[in-house]
Amino acid sequence: MLDATEGHTTADGRKIGPVVMEMKNITLRFGGVVAIENISFDIREGEIRAIIGPNGAGKSSMLNVVSGFYTPQEGEVWFRGQPRPPMKPYQVARQGIARTFQNIALFEGMTVLDNVMTGRLTHMKAGLFSQALWKGRAEAEETANREIAERVIDFLEIQAIRKTPVSRLPYGLKKRVELARALAAEPKLLLLDEPMAGMNVEEKEDMSRFILDVNDEFGTTIALIEHDMGVVMDLSDRVVVMDYGKKIGDGTPDEVRNNQEVIDAYLGVQH
């Protein structure tokens, strides 16, 4: 396995570590439909890894496999050097994998602050009894985690709306709150499903900045799906390209950009 343990430093000075997650020969089928066919790729610590491809290429399905939402029929997911046994999504989340969703999946009935606090749930251990009395561990945890949540809120510049119900927010802000919720979990690996879908240019720029900052300041490993080629090429260290459930390219943005198969897929050339 090629440089599985070593790391390197990128041109702009970020440290890229060893492989944290590796997908090995993943195949996912729904009934007779093959969504993902024999795909393998890896994600290294500290890098921004993008998955791109046209509509219906199987990108979201791939992310759902990583999250444990779908269980592939074939192949293995290796996390931190070990094969991952079949897991429920919440168990995957507790391993330190957080994510956002293509169509925003915020908890609409709660405030921004409460939504961000749900990101902290995997870190809270107080028992039901302590919570019922609001004494001891429950109260202490609430205060400690509130501080972490507030730091994330500051970082993403959403202080002003912290007590606003999420349902009243505009689209762009919702996307940001969703990112905040994922970040609050202090994930080892952050999965972003089309973080910039439906945004205008300014919003996209803001979001790109936040993604880079997250990666930079917390050293969080990020895997993202994106439609917009331009954004992806600027942001990511390495790119996987999918088409019709198959991997057609993998490499640095430059390598991918020059890959004939990728160009064909994007330009819709018939094979």
Add this chain to the structure above:
Amino acid sequence: MNYTARLAAAAMAATFAASAGAQELNLPNLSYRTGPFASTGTPVMNGQADYFTMLNARDGGIGGVKVNAYECETGYNTEKGVECYEKTKGDAIVTQPWSTGITLQVLPKTNVDKIPILAPGYGFSAMADGEVFQWAFNMPASYWDGASMILKALGGEDMGGLKGKKIAFLHLDHPFGKEPLPYLEKKAADVGFELLPIPVGLKEMQNQSAQWLQIRRERPDFVIMWGWGAMNTGALTEAVKTKYPMDQFVGIWWSGHSDDLQVVGQDGKGYRAISFNAPVEDAPVWADIQKYVIEPGKTESDEEQRGEVFYQRGLVMSMMLAEGIRAAQEEYGTGNISPEQLRWGLENIELTAERLDELGMTGMVPPFSTSCGDHTGHSGGWMLQWDGAKFVKASDHLQENRDEIAPLEVEKAEEYAAANAPWPTQDCN
């Protein structure tokens, strides 16, 4: 004066009126003219109301004191019943709970509130034991009396004809329907017949096909029914459909309502129901009701109901209460009696044949009397039979087997008192 102030004034007036109403005999009735049981409740309640309206118009009340007989609607709902009881108990001298469920709930409260319960022909059969149930009255006959009379009508004086027979007991799966079970089980063992209890759920009342399939499969020699409200119609239609012989099908007094039988009409011919009252179309009391109540339009009932069993039963019920009031008034020398005094009155009803004649109600109910130890009176009753258009008296006077019911009453009353200790009792000797 603005509206709010007027409303407040009215409220004040009403409060005072209630307390100043001491010059009336307040007789609330926890009635139900709504809900699935309204069909059977309404005619009885019409009769009850009409009798007191007649007394007020004809005699100016009872013993010169006006009767204030009013209704509180429960819809056969226990919760509403308790609400009505609490609402009315302040100035009431009696409570008439009108459902076995409400009776159960109100029964222990009356011990504390010291108000007599009048549950004519329903409630706990063991309420007959006046030593234990000081405040409860269920004259003129209890469910166990009814069951005993039915068995005698079917099996002869010693019930010997029932030996080796199979009797299905089709009943509402509710305290009311389960009431006669202890007695029937005892008799099944004594006499040697097979008892097959078939419960009908409250929700299944109108769809009894499963129960009647069971009856068809088991082929019982007799079907005894403890039904009420929509259950009666359901059972009768199914019986007709199953071609069950009507003369082997007998109901308790609440299953002998003419309207229920109308549904099957001629097909129901031969069906019988035991009853502690019998319809007497030309009873003299009817003339007074006609003159003082129906003609002036002070009623919800009409001419058609005059010969109707349930309407007349209402008259009988109110008459019994009025007799209790009268007895108490005479004993204590006051028109305006208290609940405690009425309790004495209800324990000392002497409804002789002569008295019935004076009341113009001869033949409508058998003569009976109550005492400190006997709160039921045990009047016995008659079999009524559906002739295709109406119920007619179809037997001589039947009397329950007192000697086998009495010990059962004592036993169950003691059980009840023990379970509800401390339970105040009285000594009648």
Add this chain to the structure above:
Amino acid sequence: MLHDIFIAPFADMIAAPDFLMQVLWEGLVSGILYALIALGFVLIYRSSRIFNFAQGIMVVFAALTLVGLHAMGVPAWISVVLTLAVMFGLAVAIERVVLRPLVGQPDIILFMATIGITLFLIGFGEIIFGGENKVMITEELGIPTGSWTLEPFGGLLILEQKDVTAVAVAAMLVVGLLVFLNRTQMGRAIRALGDDSQAALSVGISLRTIWVLVWFIAGIIALVTGIAWGARAGVSFALEVIAYKALPVLMLGGLESIAGAIIGGLMIGVLEKLFEIYWGQPLLGGNTETWFAFVLALIVLLFRPQGLFGERIIERV
């Protein structure tokens, strides 16, 4: 014990095949009525996402109106027509007063609103018609009241003619409804609404018209159910509870499937009767019909969450 559960009931069935046939027939007749009520639910749910709890009281209300009109001296068939007019008025009123202001509210709110309608109609109906049990005008409507006695296997099978009529009328109603839904523009609009409200609107029929129409159809179904059931046991408010029986039918058949409602209704009618007679009465003290259908539907759903006729749902994120 095991013998009582697994062997004795079947031995009973074989020993008395005529009785078994009677049980099946009774189950079938109840099943038809469950199916009809479930059908009312499905139509309304498909077109407006409303879980219409008032379907049961509509049955009572329709039957009471019919009987009440006839008692006032209106000839039977004119009463039917007038009752239909009343049900149409009710549909318009419900659309105007309840549905229109509540458009777009969550399902549970609309569901509660239909319970509000139920209470309102109970109170209203009792004021107008009174609470007492009434006799369905079976003969006046020309429904035969006799019965046929057959003797299969030398036993006895009693078929009530009004039950046979009910089955036949219900079948005709279902066929008519299917023709309407599949062959007319209005019907297709209703069906389309279940899948995609935009598509339905593009047909050029307003949503409101469709709602009134659907509630009216539910009213017609309610009237037929009311006549059929009322002929068996009289008409009173106690009938309202049969609406509950349609609910497990919906669980089995699916909230949106017309075929599901019919097959589910028949299945539940037959199975609950079989269970009650051969297992419930001998082993459990009877009255199992109150819960059997629900527990059956629950168990089926545990293994097939989409119901018997639903398609498997793939969750997407």
Add this chain to the structure above:
Amino acid sequence: MFYRAAGQFKTSYRADQALFPVRQDAMLLGFILILAWVVFPLTASEFAFQTLLIPILIYSLAALGLNILTGYAGQLSLGTAAFMGVGAYACYKMVTLMPWMSPVVAILLSGVFSAGIGVVFGIPSLRIKGFYLAIATLAAQFFLVWLFEKWAWLYNYNASGAIQVPNLQSFGVYVSGPQATSMVQYYVVLAVVTLLTWVCINLTRGTTGRIWKATRDMDFAAELIGINLMKSKLGAFAVSSYIVGVAGALFVFMWRGAAEPNLFDVPLSFRILFIAIIGGLGSILGNYLGAILIVGLPVILGVLPEVLGMQTDSALAEHLNTMIVGALIIFFLIVEPHGLAQLWRLIREKLVIWPFPH
């Protein structure tokens, strides 16, 4: 003016997480508590205790239990009454099997049984949702009521099939049964309701509350951020059924005095659902407002004609009452689908900025 939040700054997250960040809210609650603990019991008549105060508190508690499940955790249940029944029968069995047990302890323990049964009937929620689940809870409703009817052991083989609450003492005072006074029973109910309300407030504003709300709002997202849906849903069923069970025990032991199985039938479930919805799903306060409306209104409608000196037929009044309740439900749903609690929230928002609205 009275509700000015301006000038009340928080200097720590802890202070911001306090139960009542706005001082006036705390004062209002204090006022209500004084009313409930001191003023009402001293002034109420027997009628008021029995038809308003005690039932409103008990119904509020039952609705609170349902609200935990439906309003917070998003699992619609139509089987509340059956779980109340489990609580009531469990309590009855405990006090008759162990007569030395304090009835108050028995009431609090009876919830444990309903919680257990609640979890069993909550299992389908792991696979089915929405109305399908609601109908599934009806299976519990019908099956349990049937069981109360058929399982004679539950009612100590009583011939009538009903349970009768015995006279029981706690600290030398009759707490249950006909010997107990309404005031004692009121205080027992009030104490239990106050305690459980406080517990529910704590649970719903902390981690557990967020887990439930997340499950309700978007279950797959909740699972993907690390929530074990099984624990969340079954936990909600357990806590909800516990409260409902305690409410059921109070219902029979502190108020009704006797119970037949069909007392716990569907109409009671619907009644409690009305209270929760009219009051406001996902609100604690709403349960009380809803109960005041649904329990209090019919009582007032029943007394009103008498107060106004009108002679009405009691049956007609009852029919009108049913109609009015039905119409009111529709009316409230149209005016404020989020319930009375939301109405109060809007009024409060207005009060906070009054008299200077922007």
